Amino acid sequence: MIGVVDYGLSNVGAILNMLKKLGVPALASDRAEALERSEKLILPGVGAFDAAMARLRELDLLAFLERRVRREGVPFLGICLGMQVLAEASAEGGMAGLGWIAGRNVRLRRDGGARVPHMGWSDVALTADEPLFRHLPANSSRFYFVHSYCLEPADPACIVARCGYGGGFVAAVRLDNIRGVQFHPEKSHRFGLALLGNFAARC
Amino acid sequence: MTSAVARPYQVCVRCVMDTSDPAIAFDERGVCNHCRGYDAALARLPPPGERPAALASLLDRIRRRGRGRDYDCVLGLSGGVDSTFLALKAKQWGLRPLAVHFDSGWNSEIAVGNIERTVKRLGFDLITEVCDWPEMRDLQRAYLKASVLDADVPQDHAFIAVLFRAAARAGIGTILSGHNLQTELVLPDDWVHAPGDWINLRAIHRAHGQAPLRRFPVMSLFERLWRERVQGIRFERPLSLIDYDQKTAMAEIAAELGWVYYGGKHWESVFTRFFQTYYLPRKFGIDKRRAHLANLVAAGQVTRDQALAELGRNLGAGDEPADVANYVRKKLGFDEEELARIMAAPRRSHHGFATWDGYRRPLLRLRRLLGGETRAA
Amino acid sequence: MLTRPRLIPCLLLDRDRLVKTVAFRRPRYLGDPLNAARIFNDKAADELMVLDITATDEGRPPNLALIGQLASECFMPLTYGGGIGELTQIRAILRLGVEKVVLGTAAAERPGLLAQAAATFGAQSLCVAIDVRRRLLGGEAVTVRRGRRIIARDAVAWARRLAGEGAGEILLTRIEREGGMQGYDLDLVARVAAAVEIPVIAHGGAGRQEHLAEAILRAGAAGAAAGSLFVYQGRHRAVLLSYVNDADFARLFPPAALPAGSG
Numbered sequence: 001m002i003g004v005v006d007y008g009l010s011n012v013g014a015i016l017n018m019l020k021k022l023g024v025p026a027l028a029s030d031r032a033e034a035l036e037r038s039e040k041l042i043l044p045g046v047g048a049f050d051a052a053m054a055r056l057r058e059l060d061l062l063a064f065l066e067r068r069v070r071r072e073g074v075p076f077l078g079i080c081l082g083m084q085v086l087a088e089a090s091a092e093g094g095m096a097g098l099g100w101i102a103g104r105n106v107r108l109r110r111d112g113g114a115r116v117p118h119m120g121w122s123d124v125a126l127t128a129d130e131p132l133f134r135h136l137p138a139n140s141s142r143f144y145f146v147h148s149y150c151l152e153p154a155d156p157a158c159i160v161a162r163c164g165y166g167g168g169f170v171a172a173v174r175l176d177n178i179r180g181v182q183f184h185p186e187k188s189h190r191f192g193l194a195l196l197g198n199f200a201a202r203c
Numbered sequence: 204m205t206s207a208v209a210r211p212y213q214v215c216v217r218c219v220m221d222t223s224d225p226a227i228a229f230d231e232r233g234v235c236n237h238c239r240g241y242d243a244a245l246a247r248l249p250p251p252g253e254r255p256a257a258l259a260s261l262l263d264r265i266r267r268r269g270r271g272r273d274y275d276c277v278l279g280l281s282g283g284v285d286s287t288f289l290a291l292k293a294k295q296w297g298l299r300p301l302a303v304h305f306d307s308g309w310n311s312e313i314a315v316g317n318i319e320r321t322v323k324r325l326g327f328d329l330i331t332e333v334c335d336w337p338e339m340r341d342l343q344r345a346y347l348k349a350s351v352l353d354a355d356v357p358q359d360h361a362f363i364a365v366l367f368r369a370a371a372r373a374g375i376g377t378i379l380s381g382h383n384l385q386t387e388l389v390l391p392d393d394w395v396h397a398p399g400d401w402i403n404l405r406a407i408h409r410a411h412g413q414a415p416l417r418r419f420p421v422m423s424l425f426e427r428l429w430r431e432r433v434q435g436i437r438f439e440r441p442l443s444l445i446d447y448d449q450k451t452a453m454a455e456i457a458a459e460l461g462w463v464y465y466g467g468k469h470w471e472s473v474f475t476r477f478f479q480t481y482y483l484p485r486k487f488g489i490d491k492r493r494a495h496l497a498n499l500v501a502a503g504q505v506t507r508d509q510a511l512a513e514l515g516r517n518l519g520a521g522d523e524p525a526d527v528a529n530y531v532r533k534k535l536g537f538d539e540e541e542l543a544r545i546m547a548a549p550r551r552s553h554h555g556f557a558t559w560d561g562y563r564r565p566l567l568r569l570r571r572l573l574g575g576e577t578r579a580a
Numbered sequence: 581m582l583t584r585p586r587l588i589p590c591l592l593l594d595r596d597r598l599v600k601t602v603a604f605r606r607p608r609y610l611g612d613p614l615n616a617a618r619i620f621n622d623k624a625a626d627e628l629m630v631l632d633i634t635a636t637d638e639g640r641p642p643n644l645a646l647i648g649q650l651a652s653e654c655f656m657p658l659t660y661g662g663g664i665g666e667l668t669q670i671r672a673i674l675r676l677g678v679e680k681v682v683l684g685t686a687a688a689e690r691p692g693l694l695a696q697a698a699a700t701f702g703a704q705s706l707c708v709a710i711d712v713r714r715r716l717l718g719g720e721a722v723t724v725r726r727g728r729r730i731i732a733r734d735a736v737a738w739a740r741r742l743a744g745e746g747a748g749e750i751l752l753t754r755i756e757r758e759g760g761m762q763g764y765d766l767d768l769v770a771r772v773a774a775a776v777e778i779p780v781i782a783h784g785g786a787g788r789q790e791h792l793a794e795a796i797l798r799a800g801a802a803g804a805a806a807g808s809l810f811v812y813q814g815r816h817r818a819v820l821l822s823y824v825n826d827a828d829f830a831r832l833f834p835p836a837a838l839p840a841g842s843g
Contacts, residue, residue: 011675014651112582121583122583189621189625304818304820312618315821337597534615
């Protein structure tokens with residue numbers, strides 16, 4: 001059972017639909033008690049950094065996440081804003097992030113005429129050996145993005161995917177059981193299906 | 204449907220048909236009636252040495268009937284192996300087919316992709332008969348609510364009607380059929396209901412349908428007879444006259460036409476896949492693969508052991524069967540509870556509704572008198 | 581690197597029936613929209629657009645049940661338009677998982693709606709439809725209500741105005757070319773694309789895959805939407821859904837041709 005944290009900052013429907021198509025049991029909730037029995041957690045999110053952290057605090061989910069993910073080691077996948085909150089802070093807001101991955105979020109660069117927000121499909125270069133990307137082509141995978149900020153981790157060892165848009169940014173990170181992807185697997189058809197399938201089966 | 208009498212389980216020693224066909228009969232050696240039927244049908248074909256000549260004259264017939272017209276035959280394309288292979292052969296034989304696709308609203312992407320690649324690479328013209336989806340949905344819902352065995356009759360019936368009408372509209376005298384002895388002869392009467400039975404279709408719709416059937420192609424046996432005998436539209440089945448091996452055929456169309464396999468017989472239609480992997484096995488205890496594999500065993504294309512191994516594999520293995528059932532539910536407008544009720548409802552016989560039995564024998568006799576085959580498709 | 585060129589199947593709905601028109605007229609029945617969405621999803625179409633072309637005329641609100649079903653089969657961005665005239669409708673549609681909504685007639689007949697929607701939902705959720713045709717006595721007309729009501733005489737000025745009000749992108753349709761499969765009105769596309777900062781999606785006229793590349797590489801469109809090209813096959817216009825496979829995409833958009841090596 002995968003628990004999708006529904007803290008009101010994104011449409012969990014698409015994620016639930018994709019998991020349903022994969023035949024993976026899942027539930028969405030904003031309550032720790034309901035999410036307690038899930039063996040893996042997904043944290044989605046679209047919108048502003050401060051709004052996300054404030055909501056998580058309001059819903060009393062911070063302690064829950066800290067325990068389940070960091071102490072008890074439950075596999076975790078942050079999507080889009082859900083990846084950005086893994087960092088310590090964001091240039092977008094003033095609140096502190098979860099701080100699970102050292103680094104902060106910065107605004108996307110606009111090299112080569114790239115526009116911000118970055119909206120659309122872009123190629124992503126994937127690191128081999130990362131179970132989340134099993135069977136996905138390392139150099140011709142693409143995913144759907146909608147974002148203006150990106151995570152800059154302090155330790156490059158946790159980078160598992162990059163995207164060249166706007167001069168380049170980190171598209172995915174991993175630290176032990178904690179993973180984050182800047183793109184939207186639930187909007188990335190066969191690439192997203194493969195990735196979520198891997199998260200369910202291999203992570 | 205014959206009522207299930209408790210008989211001990213028995214499986215044919217030669218093919219793999221078993222007592223899940225309630226009417227199966229075994230001889231003293233343990234060989235079933237389907238094997239004997241296959242042998243008999245084989246014996247009715249021209250002997251192997253004469254088949255090339257028989258094929259040549261069949262093709263000549265088609266060409267002659269089609270002379271002076273844009274196309275000499277109609278070829279139903281579903282994206283499946285038989286019709287795709289037939290299309291390739293038609294090209295090789297120099298025929299000029301009009302490809303006809305019947306869109307029942309259930310096309311899988313693989314089917315659609317296969318059809319596209321086939322017509323593009325062979326340079327065939329294509330027409331599509333698009334079924335009125337709300338009417339098809341209403342009719343399929345009616346069949347499921349009626350709790351009868353052959354919920355795939357709506358698609359099968361419409362397909363044949365569409366081929367005849369397309370041929371008539373285009374002034375074409377031949378329907379080229381991929382039907383073949385090697386893979387499609389074995390089929391217990393208790394596992395299907397004749398798709399041509401338009402009376403049964405209308406009766407089931409009358410009882411359980413919610414909207415009038417207006418655009419849906421319903422073809423009576425009268426209409427069929429008219430089109431065959433008066434308009435002169437004939438089915439021709441060349442695949443039985445060649446060395447049709449399904450495995451080699453699949454490899455050939457994959458190589459020549461970029462054909463992609465979709466995992467199961469007739470799974471070009473998502474509904475048929477649901478019907479064969481979910482509805483039929485769970486509600487009626489019938490696994491149609493058994494008949495198909497039995498045919499292949501009888502034709503010497505797979506061994507009995509291979510067939511038994513295949514049957515041991517999970518039905519619907521490959522993709523996501525839950526996804527298929529969910530999608531079918533969604534499209535037909537049933538929620539989970541309603542579908543569960545349908546699956547649990549007691550089985551009803553097609554004969555609980557009006558059938559063509561009263562008409563059929565006299566009409567078939569008439570058909571024979573007018574000079575034709577003894578088989579009604 | 582920029583984002584990948586966008587090739588967008590654009591499906592037209594008459595209630596719950598998929599149809600295809602020619603120059604906005606003579607609708608021809610194509611089948612079930614849900615199955616079409618599923619097929620395009622399986623073809624890995626990068627996004628899908630669905631427009632209800634009779635909702636506004638018939639005074640019908642968007643069919644949320646159908647939209648919800650379509651969204652559940654689309655694992656790529658879905659854009660919906662047709663009959664949208666209220667903020668509440670936009671909210672409800674976006675909640676169903678739809679990525680963007682298209683404002684057509686409402687952008688002209690409900691002043692203020694576009695700006696309000698942009699402030700509430702963000703420009704990136706809002707696409708505006710600009711339908712252009714020739715005027716009887718010469719010159720061009722921007723129309724709403726399926727080509728029947730002229731609301732402006734200069735497509736570029738109108739586009740600039742809507743962009744200023746908060747539109748996130750423009751669906752630019754040349755009415756006469758729709759369903760004709762003879763190519764887009766590249767001149768129109770180029771003029772509008774040059775005039776605004778937001779993405780312009782060319783629509784109306786695609787008949788060959790090369791047309792898609794023309795609109796993007798030559799006329800500066802960010803995306804190319806097509807109906808007939810993706811739903812018809814062959815000279816009899818047989819209904820058969822198709823898209824652009826990876827090999828054809830690479831041929832149409834070779835890395836060298838794309839600005840700053842986008843991908």
